[in-house]
Amino acid sequence: MAGLRLFRQEYAVQSGAESVVVLDFETTGLSPDNGDRAIEIGAVRLQNGIITERFQQLMDPGRRISPFIEDYTGITNAMLADAAPVSTVMADFADFIGDDNLVAHNASFDKRFLDAELARISRSYPGAFACSLLVSRRLYQDSPDHKLGTLVRWKNIAGEGNFHRALYDAEMTAYLWLAMLEDIREQSRLSDVPFDLVTQLSKTAKKSVGSFFSRW
């Protein structure tokens, strides 16, 4: 039943019956609970298997970012000095999300920052969150590791840009997501029993992915 539901939902993605927003944050650190803030949001909207919209904004976190983050992301304090406040950008991004479901690589990280920044401006989103990292760990067990960059290279996904910039990471995650949906569909086609990703996930991951697909 779950497998059939999943297969139907994959079809919904391929047919463009629904759309999904794939997003990525660059931040001042790892934890909003420790005062870290978002400094860049990048996102793409997938419809009918193609990217139909893009969103990218730098945002001023209200304090200087560390040399490590400057080096890691390529985003400098000078670049952020002219950026709009986080609250302004996040309000625009909440509008961009609309009612869509969301996808991110290691979604628990991006969800924490999205929830924290939207809570600051009393905004929210109705969609469910799916994690390409959790799916890849089940689907691509032969991959050297499950970092986004490794998976993109391992799947021979073409791209020209810099990892650790929000829009490029969001685009690469989107193409990885489409590749995974195609591979799930192919495994279902080759097997008498449809490949049932949902039942292969752990209880906690199942809860997340299951709620995501149930909205399709």
Place this chain on the structure above:
DNA sequence: TGCCAGGCCCTCTTTAGGGCCTT
């Protein structure tokens, strides 16, 4: 100067610990 978190998941497990992944 060095460190800071949280969720998932495997295993030498479940009354726990540690690696992976994100910035």
